[in-house]
Amino acid sequence: MSQGNVRPGDAARSERKVFRISTLVNTVILALFASLFLMPVLLTAVNSIMTEQEIQLNNAALGQLDADTFVNLKWIPDTVSLEQFKTILIGTPQFLRMFWNSVFLVVPMILGQAVVASLAAYAFTKLRFRGRDALFYVYLLTMLMPFQVTMVPNYIVADWLGWINTPASIIGPGIFAAFGVFLMRQFLMNIPYAYIEAGKMDGAGHLRIFTSILLPMIKPGAAALVLLLFVDYWNMVEQPLIFLHDTIKQPLSVYLSRLRGDYIGIAYASSVIYMAPMILLFLNAEPYFIKGVQLSGIKG
Template identity: 55%
Template sequence: MKSGGIMLRGKFGSKLYKGVLTAFLALLVVVFVFPIVMTTIHSFKTPSEIKSELKPIIKSSDEEEQNNQQSIGEENKYVQLKLIPSKATLNAYYDILLAQPQFLMLFWNSMRLTAPIVAGQVILSVLAAYAFSQLRFRLREPLFFAYIVVMLMPFQVTLVPNYIMANSLGLLNSEWSIILPGMFNAFGVFLMRQFMQVVPYSYIEAARMDGAGHLRILLTIVLPMCRSGIAALAVLAFIDNWNMVEQPLIFLKDAIKQPLSVYLAYISEDDIGLAFAASVIYMLPAILLMLHAEKELVEGVQLSGVKG
């Protein structure tokens, strides 16, 4: 009987744990999805409706009105959020996509900055990770430890050295002042090394006995076994660089060269509808990429921890 009671308590505890975990994860989903949903809904509202909902509304009772002078600063303020627009409109999207051509230009600036950085990060991370995981040379572990130290440092620490170097090379106010430093990412090397460490060294030795060089080994043996890791790295690198703000503000002086992430901060309150519409369009590439590579991203992140 005692063992049976322990088993029942164990099953109950397991179900309770799963229930609490499910509720907690559901709460996290709501917390992360709610801003996206509300941003999308507000993009279809008129500016006046958005202001009336987001601007704190003051309501006073009859008693407060009689004692108005004594109740200054004690007003009841709150924000109203409506899931359904009173009058849905596409005016904000029309203004953004057709009436303001500079928006598309800034969108293109974001793509022109992000795409080369992602491609460079993937290529350089794969090459460096192959060297750290498959090649045998002196100081390999100390050099990799240096990579880890760099990865733990906030990127703001490297802004001043990058600025000095870009200035000495005459790259200031050029997209290359952002692209070239962005291609080198210690986290990408760390992530890809975790994947490549699982490749059996016997495969590498067999390929070498057949006369294969490092490039052939990398392309025919290592990369096919690390496709999920490459996809995960590409998605994470895109999201990270798509949202860059500090680098353009420091390295790019001309507003016409700024990416869309900087433009969103300068939209005035009078154009609040444009701000929500621009935010929705700005989120689309990252969301679509996440959905397209969801399986590879989850598998890559999971396996990177297991293989480490």
């Protein structure tokens, strides 16, 4: 049969077959990448409920370059043991203190930046004043600078204010970071200015327009911002090491960075507890996060 005599039904079936094969290949590739990313998390969770002997055997396997040894990793413990968690939660008061240090540092930073970023983004998108865009791009430059560049001026200002070795030295710069303004501005740019004009026609001021009209519309963007900020601030190490001199005031991220190989079981259990808030937050905020990133216009 010549190409000119191919029936439409045959062409449609051929296209569906190609589509199914393409979908299958994409699914397999994504599954492989997902497995690679999830493997360290699963291995950490499994090792946290193993006995010390099993943990040592697994670590010995991880240290081998031999493929056969690596395949023999234990993914199911012979004996489930919560001894590591007991040691951390009951026998290590310093761990709980640093966990709450992390909470008391991260929560004000996230809430503060969410409020400041939303209001600033409103000004940069819906208010019309001279030099608005230039001011935004100057502010955006601070986001492009690495922490090592801004560390010295931040330290000088914190020292001048008497904030060194206090939570304020971490919380203050975190609240006014530029990333939140950038993300919320991207989101607010997709909201038509007609909403602002309608609010003004009803006699509403800027604060009323923001709180009553725009705020309900930017909840997905705010949820995406909160999740991204939580991951960033929960994992910070350099800032606490520099600005908080007393070990007892430092967050859990610093404590985990100091754990040595002699406490490998405790390190696994600590890591599981450390990851739990991020995982729970993502599972609860995932729909808002995906919608917020999509509507913000930011592409991966």
